[in-house]
Amino acid sequence: MSAQYTTISSRRSVHEDQDEFYSYRSDSVTYEKHSMSEVKMKSQSDAPKMSQYRTLSLFGRTINFVVLVTHILIFLYATCFWIQTGALPYLTKKLGVDPVVYGYLQTTFAIVQLAGGPLFGRFGDLFGGRAAMSLAFVSAALSYGLVSMAYSVPVLFLSRLPSVFLHAMQGGLMIVTDVVDSKDRASAIGKLSISYGLGMVIGPLIGGLTTKHVNEQFSASLACGGSLLCVLIVFLFIPKQTKRESVLQKQDERSGASVFSVSKLLTLLSNPKAFFLLSVKMGTGIPIGIFQSMFAVVAMETFKLPADQNGYIMAYIGILGMIVQGFGTSLMVSRFGENSILKLSTCILAAAYLFLAFVTNIPMLLVAVFPLVIGLSLKNVVITSALTHTVSDADTGAMLGLNMATNSLIRSVSPTVGGLMLKNYGFPSFGTLGFVMSSTVAVILFFKLKN
Incomplete structure (x- = not known):
């Protein structure tokens, strides 16, 4: 026992x-x-989740149609997001924004997403995958559309407000969690990251080229158009509900449940295992949040990279993440326990941050990013999968919302802290902070999970 x-x-x-x-x-x-x-x-009444939906045969493998469409949507979402993300720092620079104010802009985005993440999760649990994904892509289109019209700093800050429900990745995770069997959840989450990784490869390349040859506003307009296309795909191919009938019946029994049920979210958060997992994610996530939020500024100010070369580096990071999350995680989960993977990934992060503290040029940066992406990818997939097992199937969306809220909380703190650290202590301070925090978390994990 x-x-x-x-x-x-x-x-x-x-x-x-x-x-x-x-x-x-x-x-x-x-x-x-x-x-x-x-x-x-009971098994017959609940039926294997995958059998509820139409399947396709591709390359000798049977693929669930809803899962396939979800992968396409996540690819398009990531592509549009990174087109806009790659153009944004160059737009802010053109408008005269310094690194500290840029940090405030990123913090505003994170706080807005922090407020919307748990609500989006509850919304998906109560109203289904189609409604949730549609809401996410409408929010994306509004946000990117405002960026395309931003010719002043206030409009840039205004463009962050519609992103309160810009949680398409969370919506995709909700659908995959509902559709696939519990035992295959970690692998399915990892494979969904392949599609996100592809978008993270393509998006910065497109964003860098369009920013260089046209302008930043055109890049944002392109992202807006892609998001509107996703809304159409959602309405055509995503079913209204993806949860099993038995789960929906339980939800009907408690039909008085509200999207704004704070007590429900607090109950989920009070689960000791969930709280522990989220704490681990917070402890290891703050350093990478600082690094990610300031990466575009570091690329411009420290390494003097133009927009297109910055896009190449982001594509490199996306390819690494895609390979590790899509293939490496499945292999690791099948051979080792989740506890072992979590401890290993934290140790990898500590070593990567230590090396990052001594990076002085682009080749060294590319080397440092390699173990950093491996550690982060393994940690994120395992924690996300484990969190969905701490609640019933009826509440997986809300738990994924809390998981995403943790990311947003990290991003709300990281840009401001990162801007101040970069200004006062320089780029090496990012690696030093990451090494200290990841090493501390690793010690706690080895003590807590020693059995």
Whole structure:
């Protein structure tokens, strides 16, 4: 029994060698007695999630159609997001924004997303995947559209407000979590990151080239148009509901539930395993949040890179993330436990940050980014998958919302802190801070998860 309580995700233990068996969930510590016939009937009523939807055969493999469309949407979302993200720092520079004010702009974006993440998750749980994804892409189109019309700093800050529901990746994770079987969740989340990684490769390249040869506003307009296309795809191909019938029946029984149910979110957050996982994510995420939020400024000011070369580096990072999350994570999860992967990824991060503190040129930066992406990719996929196992299927969207809110909280602090650190202590301070925080988290993990 004790071994079950040291794992970071709640799983069901089943002894099926008898006509009757006992099962328990480690998050509720409750026991149930079942007959094998009852289990078979329940299995038939709940049915394998993947069988509820139309499938396609590609390259000899059966692919769920809804999952395939979700991958396409996430690719387009990432492409548009990184087109706009790659153009934004050059637009702010043209408008006379210094690194500190740029940090304030990034902080505004993060705070707005922090407010919307949990609400978006609850919205998806209550109203379904189609409504959630449509809301995300409408928010994206409004935000990018305002950037395309930004010829003053106040309009740039105004463009951050519609991004309160710009959570398409969270919506994609919600759909995949609903559709795939629980045992395949970590692998499915990792594969969804392939599509995001492809968009992260293509987006900066397009953004860099259009910014260089046209202007920053045109890049933002292109991202706006792509987001509107995604809204159409969602309405045509994403079903209204992706959760199983049994889950929807439970939701109907508590039909009084509200999107703005703070007590519900606090209840989910009070789960000890969820709180621990989110704390680990926070501790290791703040340094990378600082690095990411200031990367475009560092590329311009420290390494003197033009927009197109900055896009090449972002594409390189996207390719690394795509490979690790899409293929490396599945391989690691199948061979090692989640606890082991979490500890390993934190140690990799500590070593990568230490090297980052001594980076002085682009080749060294490219080398430092390699282990950094590996550590982050492994950590994020494992934590995201584990968090969905700490709640019932009816609340996975809300938990994913809290997970994304943690990212937003990190991003709300990171740009301002990063701007001040860059201005007062220089780029090496990013690596030093990351090494100290990641090493501390690694020690805690080895002590907490020693069994």
